[in-house]
Structure formats: structure tokens, C-alpha cells
Amino acid sequence: MTLPKFLIVMVYSKMLLSKLDAHDKVEVRMEYRIVPDDEADPAVGKYPQSALASQALLGRVPGEIVDTVFNYEAVRLRVESIHEGD
DSSP states (O other): OOOOSSOOOOTTEEEEEEEEOTTSOEEEEEEEEEEOGGGOBGGGTEEETTSHHHHHHTTOOTTOEEEEEETTEEEEEEEEEEEEOO
């Protein structure tokens, strides 16, 4: 089986994200997984697909920067890597 050259963010994707400051410097890194709403548990990094940040991240590829809202705060996130499954 050949893996795709580029992975894109989709439901069940596990990502490493960087939260960027106003100068695009990394403030913090975090794991983020988009799951169906009924499986969401932010305490363990599983966020509902209906969340604004999840919607903004769907279809993205590593290296892309997304301006969105996370935990009621406007944020700038960079997708560092995407991993499928656990």
C-alpha cells in the first residue's frame, strides 16, 4: 500500500499544532484530534468536529496557518504534523 504524499486533516486526524503569537513565534504546542461531537473530550485532546477550530482545520496540510477561535480566544495555529489513527 502506498501512503499519500500529502496528508490532509480530516475527522479522526491527530495533529500537532503550534499556537503562534503576533510575530508568528511558537507560544505553545498541543495535540489536537478532531472527532465526532459525541466522542469529544477536550481533557484528553479530542475536540468536536463542530468546533470553530476543528472546522477551520479540516482539509489543511502540514505547514498551513489558520486563524480561528479556540477556547473563546482568537488564535493563529500552524499545523505541524498529521497522524492517522492512534
